[in-house]
Amino acid sequence: MRILLHDFGCYAFIIPLARWLADQGHQVLHLSAKELVGPRGTPVHQEGDPPGLAFDTVRLGHPFTRYALPRRMLDEYRYGRGLARKSLEFRPDLILSANTPPLAQAVAFQNARRRRIPCVAWVQDIFSLGAAPMVERLPKPIAALALAALRRLEFGTLSQSAGLIVIAPSFLASLQAHGVRQPMTLVQENWAAPTQATLERQKSWADTQGIGGSKIILAAGTLGRKHDPALLARLASDLTKDPEVRLIIVSEGPGRDHLETLKTARALPNLILLDYQPAAQVPAMLASADIGIVQLNAVANGMSIPSKVYSYAAAGLPILAAIPQTNHAAWLIRHYGLGLVVEPDDHPGFIAAARRLLEDASLRQACGAAGLAFTGQHGNIAAIGGRIMAFLEEVRGLTPQD
Structure with missing residues (x-):
């Protein structure tokens, strides 16, 4: 055919x-x-x-x-x-x-x-x-x-x-x-499929970006009308208490531009804004991160399912999600133990979930292992x-x- x-x-x-x-x-x-x-x-x-x-x-x-x-x-x-x-x-x-x-x-x-x-x-x-x-x-x-x-x-x-x-x-x-x-x-x-960089857990990408040795929370992908850049800025503001943590945003467009403004206005040195990375660098980027963020506003529920859930799971990356509980992606995260989920308008809950993942290495390890197992099955x-x-x-x- x-x-x-x-x-x-x-x-x-x-x-x-x-x-x-x-x-x-x-x-x-x-x-x-x-x-x-x-x-x-x-x-x-x-x-x-x-x-x-x-x-x-x-x-x-x-x-x-x-x-x-x-x-x-x-x-x-x-x-x-x-x-x-x-x-x-x-x-x-x-x-x-x-x-x-x-x-x-x-x-x-x-x-x-x-x-x-x-x-x-x-x-x-x-x-x-x-x-x-x-x-x-x-x-x-x-x-x-x-x-x-x-x-x-x-x-x-x-x-x-x-x-x-x-x-x-x-x-x-x-x-x-x-x-x-x-x-x-x-x-x-x-x-998604597991990548070689995921299996080797190389930190080369972070070293190249000058953030090697940091704990990295990563949000990579489109920041459009289905997402909330202000939530990311609020998380970055809270994370200034921990100088070892970096919030890395890999995106372009209006949402990224809004974060540029908030970064300057609120003096957020731990908020690192990068352009989309070449496809060949994405496995190393994911392997460098400790937590992956998934967002979806309530208005987009029923018309969209964040595909980053699959790519983060395939990278063995624990997921921090602010998405409606009725979204299929939220069900996947809960059912397979891929990470933590809060409602998109629950800003305090989102920050608390981020703190929990940052402070609990065994939880991160369990979520990452669950992601790789999920990918192997699906x-x-x-x-x-x-x-x-x-x-x-x-x-x-x-x-x-x-």
Whole structure:
């Protein structure tokens, strides 16, 4: 089968899936957004890669706009056209599209349906449910119309897809509540794999950053509207009592900019702000940390599950989470003993949980070991790939062919 695997965010865990699918004899084109600013995997050929694996990108010519709605919608449209052109060149038998913004996905899927190519949407986030803060900047009547149109676009595209992959059962309820009742649906959690740096527990990254020997609390990834930078600043303020502790934020964008302002205003020398690190450095970065922070605001519950839970667990990193207790990630952390969870608005509880993890080495060790065990149980790419491939073959078999 010729499979176009569109990985908009270029997630590190999806690239091995492309490689595994090609190992099974399929022709696989892994596509990602060239100019999306954020943490990225490394979509490049490795020695021993199967001949049927190819990597390419969709380009806009400028960074993808995240937070300014009119410019974002224009970028989404242009991106969808670019994705459709790549599809036309590759001529796939099936498209699997992960975490693609609604308008871009609608444009690409509409083009594919005209050519009778089945399209499977891999739902990592429900964009329109989190768009309210961005849309509310518009005048009220226009904002209401824009939000309704965005939801019709997203849920309509998902309803018309040939199949859906969702990352937790809770997503099914959210989609069904908005009229999406797709009979061809697979629930497949995200995953991560242990890295060599994790197993060796090297501290090279911290030494390079000039913070070797410190206790490191790490928050790495996007700081967007689903997160609370002020909570991180409050934690940094509390940690000034302990000169050996550093709070490292690895991010870019408005949330990072806000933390820059707070760092200066509150004189927080222990708050270290870094840009996104090259993918090759991420394993060493995770191995250098003692605790990993996961955030998700209450407004984003039901539309998002922090994937950092999987990457931190795979690194043997104890998790400090400020996320709704009903979120699937919170259940994972509690059920498997991966760390400590508090509600996102419980700032005193968050700081107390951080203190508990910092002061209890045996707890950190137990959480780290639980993370590696969890990853061993849930991160088998052959088992995951087999489930996804069987689903894709079933979807294709139900799609009328020319």
